[in-house]
Amino acid sequence: MDRRKARSRDEIFNAFLILLKKKRYSNITVKDIIDEANVGRATFYNHFETKDDLLKSFCQKLFEHIFSPEGDCDLPIELDMRYTLEQRLVHIYYHFKKSKKDMLSILKSEDADIFWGIFVPYIKKLFEQEFLDSDLPDNYLVSFYAGSFIETIKWWLNENMATSEKDMAEYYIKAAKLEEK
Amino acid sequence: MDRRKARSRDEIFNAFLILLKKKRYSNITVKDIIDEANVGRATFYNHFETKDDLLKSFCQKLFEHIFSPEGDCDLPIELDMRYTLEQRLVHIYYHFKKSKKDMLSILKSEDADIFWGIFVPYIKKLFEQEFLDSDLPDNYLVSFYAGSFIETIKWWLNENMATSEKDMAEYYIKAAKLEEK
DNA sequence: AATCTATTGAACGCTTCGTTCAGTATTATG
DNA sequence: CATAATACTGAACGAAGCGTTCAATAGATT
Numbered sequence: 001m002d003r004r005k006a007r008s009r010d011e012i013f014n015a016f017l018i019l020l021k022k023k024r025y026s027n028i029t030v031k032d033i034i035d036e037a038n039v040g041r042a043t044f045y046n047h048f049e050t051k052d053d054l055l056k057s058f059c060q061k062l063f064e065h066i067f068s069p070e071g072d073c074d075l076p077i078e079l080d081m082r083y084t085l086e087q088r089l090v091h092i093y094y095h096f097k098k099s100k101k102d103m104l105s106i107l108k109s110e111d112a113d114i115f116w117g118i119f120v121p122y123i124k125k126l127f128e129q130e131f132l133d134s135d136l137p138d139n140y141l142v143s144f145y146a147g148s149f150i151e152t153i154k155w156w157l158n159e160n161m162a163t164s165e166k167d168m169a170e171y172y173i174k175a176a177k178l179e180e181k
Numbered sequence: 182m183d184r185r186k187a188r189s190r191d192e193i194f195n196a197f198l199i200l201l202k203k204k205r206y207s208n209i210t211v212k213d214i215i216d217e218a219n220v221g222r223a224t225f226y227n228h229f230e231t232k233d234d235l236l237k238s239f240c241q242k243l244f245e246h247i248f249s250p251e252g253d254c255d256l257p258i259e260l261d262m263r264y265t266l267e268q269r270l271v272h273i274y275y276h277f278k279k280s281k282k283d284m285l286s287i288l289k290s291e292d293a294d295i296f297w298g299i300f301v302p303y304i305k306k307l308f309e310q311e312f313l314d315s316d317l318p319d320n321y322l323v324s325f326y327a328g329s330f331i332e333t334i335k336w337w338l339n340e341n342m343a344t345s346e347k348d349m350a351e352y353y354i355k356a357a358k359l360e361e362k
Numbered sequence: 363a364a365t366c367t368a369t370t371g372a373a374c375g376c377t378t379c380g381t382t383c384a385g386t387a388t389t390a391t392g
Numbered sequence: 393c394a395t396a397a398t399a400c401t402g403a404a405c406g407a408a409g410c411g412t413t414c415a416a417t418a419g420a421t422t
Contacts, residue, residue: 113294151328
């Protein structure tokens with residue numbers, strides 16, 4: 001890809017993040033973004049169709065990084081073997097905490113619902129292969145666990161992530177009563 | 182209250198509901214609303230500060246009705262004694278199903294996140310007095326249960342509410358492993 | 363009957379949107 | 393290096409919505 005294009009894209013993403021820390025999504029205008037990014041108006045619309053389109057790309061980038069199965073993950077080794085559910089949970093929590101400063105401002109904003117909405121499918125994927133031994137409908141359980149997981153992450157954010165990742169995973173498994181026998 | 186005022190208010194709420202069934206919230210303009218409601222522009226702004234303000238009032242009315250502890254509730258008697266958690270759950274499910282046609286169009290829309298966001302505090306109140314016997318933080322559990330409850334209601338809506346209220350309550354208690362004893 | 367209150371709808375200024383275009387700068391390529 | 397292709401610029405534009413104002417009208421309340 002053309003260097004210029006990549007650069008502009010980065011600038012816009014960057015500006016968007018900076019603005020999200022200052023004000024809520026719905027109050028950010030395209031003019032705000034291009035001013036902060038030092039980019040022409042036409043350039044913005046050359047990259048993204050609308051502001052919502054930018055949001056979507058932005059979240060995808062953010063979440064894909066968090067949920068990337070391997071790759072550029074600098075997790076301590078013992079946390080990186082995500083075989084048990086607990087370990088996989090810790091992995092997610094870890095990434096959340098790592099992006100704490102970004103996450104906090106985005107996911108606690110007044111418009112946070114928009115972000116969480118985009119977040120849900122990723123979480124569901126996390127639970128999809130589990131819990132097939134129940135007599136409840138599969139999708140029901142996926143919804144059940146995804147919902148509780150997300151809402152407890154919100155709790156975590158509101159507590160300023162004071163609880164450790166390991167404790168969070170323990171909490172979750174205890175609350176959901178998922179102890180391996 | 183002046184009859185005229187009440188009437189205008191009703192007309193606006195009504196028009197809003199009709200429009201919500203046709204298009205997503207963010208695409209509804211104030212002009213749409215006043216046209217549908219047959220009401221002057223100034224009248225709208227005499228009642229509500231903004232479109233968001235209308236949404237808020239609208240949801241409050243909707244949810245307060247659902248969560249009203251007693252009163253104008255025509256539930257079959259055996260469902261109306263909401264002493265156990267199960268019975269209280271059934272009560273909520275019942276009201277959801279009763280407002281099915283409204284709920285479906287609103288809560289499955291693309292902007293549904295906005296509505297669910299307003300919905301969460303009500304659900305949390307439902308769980309607040311429960312589960313104080315755990316060694317997990319109280320608020321953590323409230324978040325846990327509220328999150329799973331809401332997400333499973335979404336599942337229910339997506340299945341067109343094919344499952345009965347009683348089964349839904351059973352599902353929930355089973356998934357959360359809340360069997361008494 | 364007299365007073366108070368709500369509705370009306372056109373008009374206004376303002377903000378934001380998304381597009382266009384001609385001119386300029388940067389990059390990839392051969 | 394020369395050339396073609398691509399990207400950026402920024403002003404300008406029309407369209408859409410917003411929220412407000414006001415004088416005139418109609419309806420409630422006592």
